[in-house]
Amino acid sequence: DFLRALEEVHPLFGVSEEDLERCVEGGIIHFSPHIDKILQNGRDFINQVRTNSTPLLSVLLHGPRGSGKTALAAKIASESEFPFIRLVKPVDLVGMNEIQKIQHLSKIFTDAYKSPLNVLVLDNIELLVDWVPVGPRFSSAVLAAIKGLMENKPPKGRPLLILATTSERTVLQQLQLNFNMQIAVPNVNTQHELAHVMRESGAFADADVERAIGEIEQTTGRREIGVGISKVLLCVQTAMQSREDRTGRFAEVVSEAVAESVG
Amino acid sequence: DFLRALEEVHPLFGVSEEDLERCVEGGIIHFSPHIDKILQNGRDFINQVRTNSTPLLSVLLHGPRGSGKTALAAKIASESEFPFIRLVKPVDLVGMNEIQKIQHLSKIFTDAYKSPLNVLVLDNIELLVDWVPVGPRFSSAVLAAIKGLMENKPPKGRPLLILATTSERTVLQQLQLNFNMQIAVPNVNTQHELAHVMRESGAFADADVERAIGEIEQTTGRREIGVGISKVLLCVQTAMQSREDRTGRFAEVVSEAVAESVG
Amino acid sequence: DFLRALEEVHPLFGVSEEDLERCVEGGIIHFSPHIDKILQNGRDFINQVRTNSTPLLSVLLHGPRGSGKTALAAKIASESEFPFIRLVKPVDLVGMNEIQKIQHLSKIFTDAYKSPLNVLVLDNIELLVDWVPVGPRFSSAVLAAIKGLMENKPPKGRPLLILATTSERTVLQQLQLNFNMQIAVPNVNTQHELAHVMRESGAFADADVERAIGEIEQTTGRREIGVGISKVLLCVQTAMQSREDRTGRFAEVVSEAVAESVG
Amino acid sequence: DFLRALEEVHPLFGVSEEDLERCVEGGIIHFSPHIDKILQNGRDFINQVRTNSTPLLSVLLHGPRGSGKTALAAKIASESEFPFIRLVKPVDLVGMNEIQKIQHLSKIFTDAYKSPLNVLVLDNIELLVDWVPVGPRFSSAVLAAIKGLMENKPPKGRPLLILATTSERTVLQQLQLNFNMQIAVPNVNTQHELAHVMRESGAFADADVERAIGEIEQTTGRREIGVGISKVLLCVQTAMQSREDRTGRFAEVVSEAVAESVG
Amino acid sequence: DFLRALEEVHPLFGVSEEDLERCVEGGIIHFSPHIDKILQNGRDFINQVRTNSTPLLSVLLHGPRGSGKTALAAKIASESEFPFIRLVKPVDLVGMNEIQKIQHLSKIFTDAYKSPLNVLVLDNIELLVDWVPVGPRFSSAVLAAIKGLMENKPPKGRPLLILATTSERTVLQQLQLNFNMQIAVPNVNTQHELAHVMRESGAFADADVERAIGEIEQTTGRREIGVGISKVLLCVQTAMQSREDRTGRFAEVVSEAVAESVG
Amino acid sequence: DFLRALEEVHPLFGVSEEDLERCVEGGIIHFSPHIDKILQNGRDFINQVRTNSTPLLSVLLHGPRGSGKTALAAKIASESEFPFIRLVKPVDLVGMNEIQKIQHLSKIFTDAYKSPLNVLVLDNIELLVDWVPVGPRFSSAVLAAIKGLMENKPPKGRPLLILATTSERTVLQQLQLNFNMQIAVPNVNTQHELAHVMRESGAFADADVERAIGEIEQTTGRREIGVGISKVLLCVQTAMQSREDRTGRFAEVVSEAVAESVG
Numbered sequence A, B, C, D, E, F: 001d002f003l004r005a006l007e008e009v010h011p012l013f014g015v016s017e018e019d020l021e022r023c024v025e026g027g028i029i030h031f032s033p034h035i036d037k038i039l040q041n042g043r044d045f046i047n048q049v050r051t052n053s054t055p056l057l058s059v060l061l062h063g064p065r066g067s068g069k070t071a072l073a074a075k076i077a078s079e080s081e082f083p084f085i086r087l088v089k090p091v092d093l094v095g096m097n098e099i100q101k102i103q104h105l106s107k108i109f110t111d112a113y114k115s116p117l118n119v120l121v122l123d124n125i126e127l128l129v130d131w132v133p134v135g136p137r138f139s140s141a142v143l144a145a146i147k148g149l150m151e152n153k154p155p156k157g158r159p160l161l162i163l164a165t166t167s168e169r170t171v172l173q174q175l176q177l178n179f180n181m182q183i184a185v186p187n188v189n190t191q192h193e194l195a196h197v198m199r200e201s202g203a204f205a206d207a208d209v210e211r212a213i214g215e216i217e218q219t220t221g222r223r224e225i226g227v228g229i230s231k232v233l234l235c236v237q238t239a240m241q242s243r244e245d246r247t248g249r250f251a252e253v254v255s256e257a258v259a260e261s262v263g
């Protein structure tokens, strides 16, 4: 009945395929050549696994909070059109104890091994091992399980691509949670990139873009932006709420974000 | 029966709507323009969520103990007239173990997702994660749950505003418990503001107000007050108990509070 | 059956009303004006709650070990003649686990809320949270429960006065266990106060009192006493056991206590 | 059934009255006036409790390992001829968990409260609270229980004398485990005292005694002995095993013990 | 039923004999005389146990990650053709609690003792004791079990060779997990060795080999390689994916690996 | 059923009398006068207990790993021909939890108390208390149990000799695990002693012995050996496997062991 009990463990929140879509709701804006390269790399990994030349490949997308790691991983995974695609995120494990988490993760791997081509997205993998910055603490049992599962060679003919994301890369190194490949996901870093995003959003005229950029530089006293795409898009949204000077409001909130990222 | 058991978990104390009202029993005194701005911001957040332009918005009200954080959050929430408004406070979780707390919190979120418009007030959120200053200690499991729940995008058409309060903002930063917006709630800081509260209380004549202010400055040797609105109102109450010199008694107890806040 | 089990939790030792009386068995000797002031303050608190002007008032009596904190709190509580008076002391929780302790404490509060006027005496509150000086250690779960229960506003018309005692005030500050009011309980500090206690005890003639005081000063080389009323009364008892020189014996044992308190 | 289960807890080893006797199997040798004073003090405590002038008296016998603390406590207790005498020693708690230990100790106190006159001997009280020197560690739950039980006033007419022993007095102070009275138990410290023990043993002629003392001084290069009575008696036993020079053998093994106690 | 429950513990993943084969899927390339010596030593150990001259022999293969420890241990074990050969690897213990892990490991040893000749491969033995680098942490219960099992002499006529692998040799020393013999497994360290691997792979012409070596030296600025055979073989695979300049691609990815190993 | 369950606890591996014999399989080589003295001491302890002059005697054999502690303890125990002889070693406790270990150990003592003459061998006693060097960690519950059991006087007429072994003497001192007597077990330390072992082994001619000694001195550059008898005998075994120069091979492997012991 221990085993039966374990089988009965269900995540509190669904893991349906629409999860993947929701991760790229904000679309993918090609604000920098890095974005294209990341997606190209992703397609290469997919092919490498599809041809079974490497039956097990683990890739880590790392970068600042809100830089778009999850969206990019989801994009790569969904474009693969592999029969088994699964997104695992921290909230899925909420309310489980260590044993249940391990059983849940194990089941995802064994489910994958029933399909001929597989992609797993392990989102915010540092939180999957219950890592918290104070202490620091983490679940060494879940860590050992993920490590064991990630290094265990799949059965013949069941190649598996693992895409993991993290904003705590050094933590993973300290935990010796290793990956075959690593990809850095950048912030919106230059004025040029910011302008690109503004234009793509369709919410600003060219003059607005220039004015906003100028105001941000003046307010913050610096040309570097260093804000995640996720926050930039939120700033656009916020600015749109303004009934008067949307461009001014955009410059204002982006400036705050720039200041915060420096501070 | 594990799941059934979890469903049976009830807080020791009720969470009825009158809870919200009790939080603003002392009313809201507009002793400073900050108060108006906080309430305006609150109305903006409500609208932003109501129009579904941002389906998930988390706001932190932080400030010294007794500065009125809970009252302001309750005010904003109850003015929204959203169909689902819920106040979660530490005593609600008393007597539960970690799993039960997580289950209780999860249920509140899933309950919210059944309603088209939602506000959650997470009061003293640092205590919700069982934080205690010595050690320091906290429940990393409950922290992970709250983090996961707070960052999990609501289902389509179920926008959610989260209002959290804390007097331990740096703790939240250390725990990487992040919010989209932050609002500082101030103490009663100036003589002018204190005079405002005294007058609003209807318990003092104008001459009394001036005399009290003068005596406080003389006793404490300083013009800054730096006492929470909650304590100031208690001082009014205490003074009212005095059968003789209410103004003098008020000056006395406020002076003690000023000294304590400096000490 | 979890709830049922919890209801079945009973303290190992009775908590009948005679408990309160036993705490003041040694009577209250008014050896210093502080004692009168403390009792007056106590009566004021009782009235403040009785008139419902403050529905929840928490007061901490702090002072050295044996200074009479428990006796004074018991005195104030029993003089109130409130329908619900309850003394909670560490030994009541012996043999309970954390959950049972929390449940026991919660039940005391909910019991109180059934009565129109309530006093709770939380004796040695630092031990109620399982505090031990080495480590230091304490039960953060019980601490959180007591904190939550003490800050939770009572239902309408159920005003509550909480009288807590401690000889570890700085510990409570570190644990952020806050009170609305604090009262310091003093030792028997001066020769004058010691003489007062000796006379009140009816065991010594006036000449004896003077002689004892003189011998103590000579033996210890200091005029300050700094011994708790509880220990002084024990010294009287011990001296009474002597079949010969009771005064000399009293001076001897008090001198030892003075030396120990300095050491 | 929780309570029933607790009642069923029995110590692994019997606690019959013959336990007390076995503690003084080696007799009491009056090798120093301190021994007489300790026994006299013990009789005084017994009387003080017997006359109910002090209904609760706790006394700590502290001293080096093997100095005779347990034997003296057992002697005092058995001479009292009180109807309830109970020896509690660490091995009695072996195999119990914290709850069972606390229940076991609580039961001993409640058993005592059924008798009109009581002595409890808490042997090696630091081990009763599971103290171990590395860490250091101890059971804060059992500590809290013993503290609570030891400070809890007995019911009317059930006076109780608690005799505790320890070779770790500073540990008890750190744990704030307090006693009303403290008695130091000494080692066999002088040549004179050692000679006394040798003679009392009936195993050595006067010349042997002198020779042994001389050889010990020569071997160790010091006049101080500093060895527990328990070890000295073992040395006598060992020497008796020797078929040849018993005095020489005695000097040899005592010298080793002296060296060890210095080292 | 405790025992029955323990017997029912099964690893999440099978431990069939094909496990051993999968470990040497990449073959054994004799890129250095060390490889031959390791295999010869392995054969010697097998014989020593086969002749029962040493009924219990434990050997540790240690070296950098990916240096081929598992492949070599599997090779030695499978060449023995002993009736009982068993590979134990960390993922086998995933989802078990401490007791179950210990029971699982114990059962493997007792199973072995039913066969006349036995080899056990304990792969990544530091992970078998749940070691994680942060803290550091490990399961002292499983460690004690493995230590006890590894030092326990087999029954008569049941000689046992234990081959353990680790990339954390100093950890094992700190844990006092001792072995009778230790063998160091090297990386591909020299240009000569790298050339050997390239040629053996059959994927490069002699001119390609020379060119690649030259490019790697130029890119990295160093003649030492210091990359595990496992990574080198992955580089070959990756290069084969390239449709154009496979040699250049090989040089590129090996150079990255060299840089990483130095970094 | 708690007690019943405890009674059902059985060690994973048998503890039959042949265990003792297996410990001295390598025989006892009298390579040094210390060996004779240790065995003579052992016989004395046996007699001392047999005559009931000391009803409880605990002896610690301490020395470097592999120095022969277990073999000597087993030899002494088996020569006693006492009706109850029991060897307790760490692997016996594998798979038990703390309570079960304590129960297992308690049962061994109570079993002993049914026999008129008893020897217990507690092998590697530091591991019996679950000590691990990192942390360091140990089971304070099992430690307390062993301490309590070892200091508990046996019932009348059930004298008990406890022989414990350890290679971690300072650990035992830190844990305050005390013994009545201590015996140091030496390594094979001198060339003379090594020669003795070689000759006794019957595998080398006198010339071989001299040559080996010479080569070892030359290789290691030192005259001291400092290798446990256990390792020396393994070196003999290994050398015997060599088909050519057994003496040279012996010198080689002993030299390695010498170097390692110095290192």
Ligand SMILES: Nc1ncnc2c1ncn2[C@@H]1O[C@H](COP(=O)(O)OP(=O)(O)OP(=O)(O)O)[C@@H](O)[C@H]1O
Pocket: A023, A024, A025, A026, A027, A028, A029, A030, A031, A035, A064, A065, A066, A067, A068, A069, A070, A071, A072, A124, A165, A167, A229, A230, A233
């Ligand atoms: N080039 C881009 N790359 C990634 N995301 C993009 C890009 N352009 C637009 N987006 C949008 O930006 C958002 C990126 O947020 P996302 O949650 O993926 O960031 P993240 O790095 O995973 O954040 P976190 O650190 O909180 O996990 C998504 O809504 C995505 O649709």
Ligand SMILES: Nc1ncnc2c1ncn2[C@@H]1O[C@H](COP(=O)(O)OP(=O)(O)OP(=O)(O)O)[C@@H](O)[C@H]1O
Pocket: B023, B024, B025, B026, B027, B028, B029, B030, B031, B035, B064, B065, B066, B067, B068, B069, B070, B071, B072, B124, B165, B167, B229, B230, B233
């Ligand atoms: N401008 C104001 N802002 C907030 N509260 C006010 C204001 N004016 C009056 N009050 C009253 O002051 C009290 C504020 O107490 P409240 O419990 O909200 O403070 P808090 O900051 O949440 O305290 P704590 O740090 O203990 O949680 C309430 O009774 C409220 O009705």
Ligand SMILES: Nc1ncnc2c1ncn2[C@@H]1O[C@H](COP(=O)(O)OP(=O)(O)OP(=O)(O)O)[C@@H](O)[C@H]1O
Pocket: C023, C024, C025, C026, C027, C028, C029, C030, C031, C035, C064, C065, C066, C067, C068, C069, C070, C071, C072, C124, C165, C167, C229, C230, C233
């Ligand atoms: N003025 C006084 N104030 C308090 N207690 C007094 C006074 N006069 C006499 N007593 C007697 O002194 C004793 C005080 O002991 P009490 O246990 O109350 O001290 P305490 O400070 O609570 O000690 P502890 O720190 O151990 O809790 C009581 O027996 C009480 O009757």
Ligand SMILES: Nc1ncnc2c1ncn2[C@@H]1O[C@H](COP(=O)(O)OP(=O)(O)OP(=O)(O)O)[C@@H](O)[C@H]1O
Pocket: D023, D024, D025, D026, D027, D028, D029, D030, D031, D035, D064, D065, D066, D067, D068, D069, D070, D071, D072, D124, D165, D167, D229, D230, D233
């Ligand atoms: N004057 C004495 N005082 C105490 N014990 C004595 C005296 N004379 C002889 N003895 C004998 O010496 C022994 C003292 O040992 P005991 O176990 O009481 O010492 P202990 O201080 O309790 O040791 P431990 O520190 O190990 O608990 C007993 O056998 C006792 O009969």
Ligand SMILES: Nc1ncnc2c1ncn2[C@@H]1O[C@H](COP(=O)(O)OP(=O)(O)OP(=O)(O)O)[C@@H](O)[C@H]1O
Pocket: E023, E024, E025, E026, E027, E028, E029, E030, E031, E035, E064, E065, E066, E067, E068, E069, E070, E071, E072, E124, E165, E167, E229, E230, E233
């Ligand atoms: N000479 C060799 N020695 C070992 N492995 C070799 C050799 N030649 C080729 N190989 C192949 O290289 C790979 C070595 O990987 P392996 O997993 O054994 O390394 P490892 O040191 O155990 O790695 P890890 O540190 O991750 O456990 C295997 O696929 C093996 O077939």
Ligand SMILES: Nc1ncnc2c1ncn2[C@@H]1O[C@H](COP(=O)(O)OP(=O)(O)OP(=O)(O)O)[C@@H](O)[C@H]1O
Pocket: F023, F024, F025, F026, F027, F028, F029, F030, F031, F035, F064, F065, F066, F067, F068, F069, F070, F071, F072, F124, F165, F167, F229, F230, F233
């Ligand atoms: N003089 C001797 N003393 C002890 N053992 C000897 C002696 N001569 C030969 N031997 C053999 O040497 C071996 C000693 O190994 P043993 O396991 O007793 O050492 P140990 O000190 O207990 O090791 P460990 O520290 O690993 O417990 C045994 O096989 C024993 O038969």
Ligand SMILES: [Mg+2]
Pocket: A069, A070, A071, A123, A124, A165
């Ligand atoms: Mg993300």
Ligand SMILES: [Mg+2]
Pocket: B069, B070, B071, B123, B124, B165
């Ligand atoms: Mg608040």
Ligand SMILES: [Mg+2]
Pocket: C069, C070, C071, C123, C124, C165
């Ligand atoms: Mg008190």
Ligand SMILES: [Mg+2]
Pocket: D069, D070, D071, D123, D124, D165
């Ligand atoms: Mg003792």
Ligand SMILES: [Mg+2]
Pocket: E069, E070, E071, E123, E124, E165
């Ligand atoms: Mg490996």
Ligand SMILES: [Mg+2]
Pocket: F069, F070, F071, F123, F124, F165
């Ligand atoms: Mg041994």
